[in-house]
Amino acid sequence: MRALRRVPLPAYALLVIVILYLPLVLVVINAFNKDVLLTHWGGFTSRWVSQAWNSGRVRHDFLTSGIIAVASAAISLAIAIPAGLWGRRVSPRARRVLDATTYMRIVLPEIVAALGLLIFFRRLNLPLGTAAVIIGHVVFNSAYVTVIIQARLATLTTVLEDAAADLGARPWRVFQRVTFPFLLPAVLVGGMVAFTFSFDDVITSSFLGGNSVETLPMLIFGLARFRVDPEVNAIGAGLMVITLTALALTLVVAGGRVSGSLLLRTRDGRASG
Amino acid sequence: MDRIQDLGPAPGLTRRQLVARGGYAALAAGGLAGLVGCGSSAKAPASAQVESIAGTLNYFTYPGWIGKHEYAGFEKLHPQVKIKEIAYNGSSTRGLAVLVRENPSAYDFLGAVGLAAVPTLTAAPSLVAKLDWAKIPNIANIPQRFRTEFPIGVPTDYGKVGFAYRKDLMPERPTSWAELWALAPRYSGKIIFLDAMEDTMGNALKMLGYSGNSTVPSQITAAKNKLLEIKPHLQAILSMDVAKPITKGTAVMTMDYDFDIAAAQAQEPNIVWVAPKEGLMAYLEGQVAVATSKHLAAIESFMNFNLEPQNYADFVDTTGTAYLMPAASPLIKKSISDNPVLAFTPDVLARVEFEKSLGAATGLWTTAWSEFQAA
Amino acid sequence: MERVSGSLTRPHPGAPPPSRTPLGPRRQSRLKRVGRFGARHGLSVPAFGWTALFFIAPLVILVVYSFGQINFFTLQLHWGWTTENYSQIGQSLYRDAIARSLGLSFAATGSCLVVGYPLAYWISRQPPRRQRLWLLVLIIPFWSSFLVRTYAIGSLLANGGPLESALHTTGLLSGPLNVQYSSLAVGIGIVYSYLPLMVLPLYVALERLDPLLDQSASDLGARPWRVFWRVRLPLSAPGIIAGCILVGIPASGEYVIPTILGGGKTLMYGNLVSTQFLEVGNFPFGSALAVTLMAGVTVFALVARRFSRSAEEIT
Numbered sequence: 016m017r018a019l020r021r022v023p024l025p026a027y028a029l030l031v032i033v034i035l036y037l038p039l040v041l042v043v044i045n046a047f048n049k050d051v052l053l054t055h056w057g058g059f060t061s062r063w064v065s066q067a068w069n070s071g072r073v074r075h076d077f078l079t080s081g082i083i084a085v086a087s088a089a090i091s092l093a094i095a096i097p098a099g100l101w102g103r104r105v106s107p108r109a110r111r112v113l114d115a116t117t118y119m120r121i122v123l124p125e126i127v128a129a130l131g132l133l134i135f136f137r138r139l140n141l142p143l144g145t146a147a148v149i150i151g152h153v154v155f156n157s158a159y160v161t162v163i164i165q166a167r168l169a170t171l172t173t174v175l176e177d178a179a180a181d182l183g184a185r186p187w188r189v190f191q192r193v194t195f196p197f198l199l200p201a202v203l204v205g206g207m208v209a210f211t212f213s214f215d216d217v218i219t220s221s222f223l224g225g226n227s228v229e230t231l232p233m234l235i236f237g238l239a240r241f242r243v244d245p246e247v248n249a250i251g252a253g254l255m256v257i258t259l260t261a262l263a264l265t266l267v268v269a270g271g272r273v274s275g276s277l278l279l280r281t282r283d284g285r286a287s288g
Numbered sequence: 289m290d291r292i293q294d295l296g297p298a299p300g301l302t303r304r305q306l307v308a309r310g311g312y313a314a315l316a317a318g319g320l321a322g323l324v325g326c327g328s329s330a331k332a333p334a335s336a337q338v339e340s341i342a343g344t345l346n347y348f349t350y351p352g353w354i355g356k357h358e359y360a361g362f363e364k365l366h367p368q369v370k371i372k373e374i375a376y377n378g379s380s381t382r383g384l385a386v387l388v389r390e391n392p393s394a395y396d397f398l399g400a401v402g403l404a405a406v407p408t409l410t411a412a413p414s415l416v417a418k419l420d421w422a423k424i425p426n427i428a429n430i431p432q433r434f435r436t437e438f439p440i441g442v443p444t445d446y447g448k449v450g451f452a453y454r455k456d457l458m459p460e461r462p463t464s465w466a467e468l469w470a471l472a473p474r475y476s477g478k479i480i481f482l483d484a485m486e487d488t489m490g491n492a493l494k495m496l497g498y499s500g501n502s503t504v505p506s507q508i509t510a511a512k513n514k515l516l517e518i519k520p521h522l523q524a525i526l527s528m529d530v531a532k533p534i535t536k537g538t539a540v541m542t543m544d545y546d547f548d549i550a551a552a553q554a555q556e557p558n559i560v561w562v563a564p565k566e567g568l569m570a571y572l573e574g575q576v577a578v579a580t581s582k583h584l585a586a587i588e589s590f591m592n593f594n595l596e597p598q599n600y601a602d603f604v605d606t607t608g609t610a611y612l613m614p615a616a617s618p619l620i621k622k623s624i625s626d627n628p629v630l631a632f633t634p635d636v637l638a639r640v641e642f643e644k645s646l647g648a649a650t651g652l653w654t655t656a657w658s659e660f661q662a663a
Numbered sequence: 664m665e666r667v668s669g670s671l672t673r674p675h676p677g678a679p680p681p682s683r684t685p686l687g688p689r690r691q692s693r694l695k696r697v698g699r700f701g702a703r704h705g706l707s708v709p710a711f712g713w714t715a716l717f718f719i720a721p722l723v724i725l726v727v728y729s730f731g732q733i734n735f736f737t738l739q740l741h742w743g744w745t746t747e748n749y750s751q752i753g754q755s756l757y758r759d760a761i762a763r764s765l766g767l768s769f770a771a772t773g774s775c776l777v778v779g780y781p782l783a784y785w786i787s788r789q790p791p792r793r794q795r796l797w798l799l800v801l802i803i804p805f806w807s808s809f810l811v812r813t814y815a816i817g818s819l820l821a822n823g824g825p826l827e828s829a830l831h832t833t834g835l836l837s838g839p840l841n842v843q844y845s846s847l848a849v850g851i852g853i854v855y856s857y858l859p860l861m862v863l864p865l866y867v868a869l870e871r872l873d874p875l876l877d878q879s880a881s882d883l884g885a886r887p888w889r890v891f892w893r894v895r896l897p898l899s900a901p902g903i904i905a906g907c908i909l910v911g912i913p914a915s916g917e918y919v920i921p922t923i924l925g926g927g928k929t930l931m932y933g934n935l936v937s938t939q940f941l942e943v944g945n946f947p948f949g950s951a952l953a954v955t956l957m958a959g960v961t962v963f964a965l966v967a968r969r970f971s972r973s974a975e976e977i978t
Contacts, residue, residue: 032782032801035804052535055536067292098707114964122913135717163905165901171871204866226372226374226391538843661928
């Protein structure tokens with residue numbers, strides 16, 4: 016089975032990725048569609064795309080979404096990493112408490128959590144707005160990131176960290192030189208997941224944003240009142256194309272150096288049996 | 289569609305565009321304002337009214353649910369006022385009311401408020417500001433019926449829910465709900481219904497001869513049973529892109545909003561609209577001023593501005609909604625105003641029942657509707 | 664961070680660091696105990712603090728609501744302490760909805776696992792720089808709008824849509840595709856939307872595993888399938904469990920995708936919750952529904968985690 020698996024595996028992986036992008040291809044195509052009802056190809060027009068591109072509101076919302084997503088991802092990581100490390104070393108009962116609070120945050124339907132927070136904020140007269148939205152996002156994002164960090168930590172023994180400590184390394188150095196490099200893939204993956212959820216979030220942002228926060232998904236949902244027209248497709252597609260380009264550039268510039276030096280470190284720590 | 293409205297003067301628009309837009313609307317508004325001014329010369333001097341209008345108005349509504357040129361046009365007339373549109377992205381007017389109840393001071397006035405939200409907004413302490421109708425003389429452009437049905441503010445748009453069929457894909461010519469139900473088995477799998485509880489269940493009630501806003505449990509159950517009866521023949525129950533299947537021909541009959549069908553007819557002329565004999569439901573929406581707002585004068589001024597035929601036509605052209613101002617007809621683009629589906633025929637309007645709040649019976653309705661969805 | 668040394672270097676609790684404070688013995692030992700507690704549990708403060716303040720507190724409000732009744736108009740709560748909301752959930756309408764949602768969740772988790780595992784494995788076998796690249800390639804589609812994406816899937820699968828045309832042209836199909844507004848369409852949409860949540864945790868666990876493992880296993884005579892089943896799969900268990908949790912739990916509350924791609928013909932548990940909160944404004948009943956779901960799924964997940972613990976012992 017594994018020999019079978021080896022042969023078409025790259026083909027399989029690429030097939031899955033291509034299928035993943037097919038709907039996006041349609042979105043991009045429809046962004047240039049003259050037919051407002053999108054029942055067929057009505058001819059090419061760039062007016063939706065140029066409108067979205069020139070709209071200050073779209074740009075502003077894009078930035079708002081981005082800022083909130085980055086902040087939410089950063090804070091979620093800052094919460095999840097210590098929690099994961101703590102969970103490794105305590106009694107099963109304590110760990111179960113951590114797990115329960117983590118799963119509860121994932122399972123509670125977003126509308127419930129958002130409304131609960133809204134009522135909570137309003138009763139305490141706390142201001143709604145960007146900070147409130149970030150707080151709301153972190154509630155569920157930190158749970159997702161915790162699960163991912165824990166999955167990574169579960170594949171590590173504490174052997175190397177104990178050895179480093181026994182050799183006289185202080186705790187922060189142990190973390191910096193031993194633990195964190197192990198965790199790096201999970202940190203990157205967790206950050207990506209948190210960013211993505213935050214970026215695409217509608218419900219929490221709507222409820223906790225008050226009258227001062229408008230994110231791009233909020234705008235898109237509101238515009239799609241009776242139909243998903245080319246205008247909406249243009250915004251949705253543009254979003255993705257911009258982030259794709261930005262990331263391609265970042266990778267080219269910064270990617271090589273960072274992963275290169277880490278490569279050596281992670282190699283040393285691989286499980287060997 | 290061009291509905292993306294910038295939040296106030298946007299860096300994206302060039303100065304030339306902004307001035308051009310504002311200029312166009314100001315020209316139109318200025319001309320009409322002159323007429324209005326003549327009529328109300330007995331009131332306080334115009335300059336005093338303009339002076340009290342200043343500040344930022346937070347307008348909570350669906351994004352882009354306004355004429356393309358309206359914000360800029362109004363701001364040009366009143367440079368001290370800025371309108372900030374706050375996007376509501378939910379799908380029901382009750383959801384809007386919930387948000388306003390939780391945080392009233394965040395909003396100055398509301399758009400696309402349906403009748404279903406009225407009790408929530410008016411319950412003590414009432415969130416609805418009393419409007420000085422003397423400051424909104426253009427309300428006379430709206431027929432009395434709509435004004436009576438929408439007492440808490442200015443009605444702006446409505447949508448009747450009837451059904452449509454493809455005359456090239458079926459020989460029958462149904463004219464009532466009962467006929468639609470009767471034809472269902474023959475065209476099983478090619479019928480689309482609307483995912484809107486008030487409209488769909490309301491229409492089922494009307495088919496049975498009851499009020500579309502009934503709170504009588506036995507009537508509600510009867511309507512639910514009618515829906516359960518037709519469900520096996522339904523292809524889908526849609527809330528968006530409702531007219532797409534019938535336009536493409538993959539469905540033969542569909543329940544839908546009048547303006548949605550009108551738009552589809554532009555592409556597929558074989559679609560025939562029916563305002564059924566038994567009657568049909570309609571939603572009615574409008575603008576409402578929030579009681580806690582400190583800018584009531586500015587709000588009233590904007591509402592009046594919006595009701596000027598030129599600006600109202602801009603609103604209709606931008607959103608494609610069904611309209612309720614006959615005076616605006618000549619100014620609205622032909623593809624919308626020429627369509628008989630949207631015309632003000634008295635006999636059709638006589639059969640229309642506006643969906644209202646169901647009060648305590650809401651729970652009964654939603655349970656019945658959930659049972660329909662679950663089947 | 665100085666305090667943390669206790670937990671990192673001494674996995675056995677109870678061994679105190681030497682005290683250097685000049686205070687009296689009793690105060691010293693109390694400080695020690697506080698210090699030790701802080702040392703051992705300081706790391707958990709951000710997580711528990713945030714959860715307590717911004718999750719538990721609002722949740723308590725809602726749970727209290729669930730025992731009350733609401734005035735539909737003013738949205739004011741009547742503190743009634745009634746269990747009527749919970750007893751209502753016993754009706755078949757709600758029982759069936761939760762069964763349907765859980766069924767969907769199981770199917771989604773299983774499918775995502777089958778589809779996602781080979782992909783995660785392949786990515787983890789790439790050179791490190793490429794790994795990051797492929798992860799990004801995987802996640803970037805999800806930086807477009809969820810609504811636009813899901814409707815695009817619906818359009819692709821629709822009768823008269825691109826997929827049907829392609830199948831007609833290649834001769835693989837004659838007649839209508841008939842996938843639209845069906846459970847299959849919903850399944851495709853769910854697997855699509857949740858795939859990264861399965862692949863990413865899997866990758867995180869698989870990346871740790873040494874390719875030499877498989878090499879040695881087969882050198883010792885094990886056949887490929889056995890190698891996979893006995894060696895790779897158990898070692899990637901933490902990733903599998905994490906992926907199943909990240910997909911399975913949210914999928915049980917999923918209702919938007921079934922509404923859009925399923926043609927609105929099926930009622931999911933999430934529909935009920937959302938309706939109660941947004942349409943009816945009946946927060947108490949909605950809260951009761953949400954609390955029930957949460958209790959059930961959390962218990963289930965904790966039990967599943969127990970199995971994961973034993974799987975982790977192998978590592």
